[in-house]
Amino acid sequence: MATNENKPIFGRHLRPDFLLESKYVPLNHGSFGTYPRSIHKKFREFQDKVEEHPDRFNRIEVNPLLRKNREQIAEIINCPDPSDVAFVHNASMGMATVLRSFPFEKGDKVIHFNSTYVNVNATLRYLKDIGQIELVTVDIKYPLSDGEVLDIIRATIQQHNQEGKIRMAVLDAIIALPGVLFPYEAASRLVQEHGILSLIDAAHAAGQIPIDVSSFDPDFLVSNLHKWFYTPRGSCILYAPKRNQRFLHPLALEHNYTSEGNGFEQEFWNYGAHDHCTFLCVGPAIEYRKSLGGEDAIREYCHNLAVEGGNLVAERLGTQVMDNQDHTLIGSMVNVEIPLYPKTLRDDEVTTQFINKIIYEQNCMTPAFKHNGKWWVRLSAQIYNDITDFEYGAKAIEKVCQDLSI
């Protein structure tokens, strides 16, 4: 545990930094995220500033603020040119922006996975249904090593590039369910070597793992900031290198669109009447994160706690952590098998009832999901958690499993 003059920096004592209910034991930061009071305060100051003079703020004052916050997040993902980064509202919108803008040609194939995020798979299915793309669906069952994942992708390319053109591959940086790290940099390079564009869904990445777009040069990358980076909900980045920017337009186009092409930065600049203030909280989030020791310190604490907490829960439940031989699956989320053996309930009923019970009866939260024939939970480790939360969580999970094994 990171310490400073023997005083721990991270842990349950940080919980009051957030607005979370005091008796709630949160082990699911991954789904919706949440953000500290200090950022909440800045967010509201901006919101108040807007209403003092909506025209002045939205037409004029917001622009240098958006620019500055964009520069700050560009630096975080090692993007030397901030004009290659646009703000969008969430990863589903960012992914849909790329998928619905890209000028696919009849017969173009897109690689995706059974584990691709449900909303992204919905957009992909829709594009298939309207005849815009063909899908190459890769079924993966965890645990897998990074090498195995890459082998599967390689085999998929070999099989399907012969029959026609694979145009794009949708790759997670961190899969949502199961919550495992995906070898996205290597996978991006691999598909690019075969002339396939890489679209990275890094929804869970910013704030959880390093993103370095300069080093691996993806074709498109989307990352929520409101999940792990501590900005308010409704803030996300869409990165595209210059070479691919001509393919992109906002889902709802703006007056800045011209038939001749007005450029990515112009088209995505300050778009739509909505709350821009979420985007202005990048700076305050960075400030808060630095006050705790910065990205590496936060990442190290959360990762170590996820490993330790996952092991503890698995031990208490007599099950296992989802892991591979190289231990490359765990970021700040860890998946633990649970002793859940429903006899009468359908899988979707189990999922819903698990959530209802763990929230309302146990005052805790972690989502249960079925993968590869077994039931698991995905546990998130955050700076406001410590090992006692996982001890509490183990008991809560055990009780809910007993209740639902009927």
Add this chain to the structure above:
Amino acid sequence: MATNENKPIFGRHLRPDFLLESKYVPLNHGSFGTYPRSIHKKFREFQDKVEEHPDRFNRIEVNPLLRKNREQIAEIINCPDPSDVAFVHNASMGMATVLRSFPFEKGDKVIHFNSTYVNVNATLRYLKDIGQIELVTVDIKYPLSDGEVLDIIRATIQQHNQEGKIRMAVLDAIIALPGVLFPYEAASRLVQEHGILSLIDAAHAAGQIPIDVSSFDPDFLVSNLHKWFYTPRGSCILYAPKRNQRFLHPLALEHNYTSEGNGFEQEFWNYGAHDHCTFLCVGPAIEYRKSLGGEDAIREYCHNLAVEGGNLVAERLGTQVMDNQDHTLIGSMVNVEIPLYPKTLRDDEVTTQFINKIIYEQNCMTPAFKHNGKWWVRLSAQIYNDITDFEYGAKAIEKVCQDLSI
């Protein structure tokens, strides 16, 4: 002016109900809207409730609240089935949702106007550029009577339906610039009689004029709530009758999408990680509006003030109000010609400099625009304005016109 025991209900004394700067004279509610402190308070209570337990709120608690607020706004637009109404973030997104979902066939034509909102025209140009639709652009120059507008539409249909299929017509309820009422109900019926789908951009309508979807049965209708209805920015409705719902999908599709069709209500329900709290302020907005006497009282005050204020400004400036013989153009916005005769500045420079000067030098706001060869301002009348604001505005506009007539 509406009165209650001789005490005026509306006017400048309501300004402190809003967060507007005390010395600012706002005559441009139309661009961004703003909302009262009482709704601001409720909005924040919801936002705080979310962060107390993001999973519980976003997965469970938000649902009955969304349902209730949707029922309330459905009643306002006289839509008997609330499942025909979906929340979207703003009118540009709502319009893009319809235009980018609709399964246009090769050669389908869409009627739109030079006066269609810039963002909507951007989406239309984009769809034309990618070969999805052909555009029939109708050029209209105000002032026009409602009859003249309908004649122009009729003539357009006669000319262009011969050459091919007109599939849809994009009709404003209230045009943004100039800010005039459009005979949208009659125009919708007219195009429908010719087998053309009506898509109504009612961005400025909810809270400014009555919307009665049961009476005129449009094919699609979009209305912001954050402009004239007093909800926070980022709240809008998309209405579609059952017969047209199968054509619609959210811009970023969600897990609820199925290839077989899961239905409008399911697909647009609670979509995406973002701030749903804007949508939960429909109820508080209705409550505030009722406390002032309700829709008719608000509408009557604002309309009368727009007429009176427009006349006053035109008289002071020695110009004219944009009006027709039947006086059907003015809702809560009024357009007044201004004595602006730029000699060296380009039109776009005039527009920008006008805004900068009237905001920073005059502490007022109204946008200037060129229409039909003349310069005009669009003045908004709100419940927090009275005639003294228009007196102030007249002087501010005169000074800026002098400064820019160079």
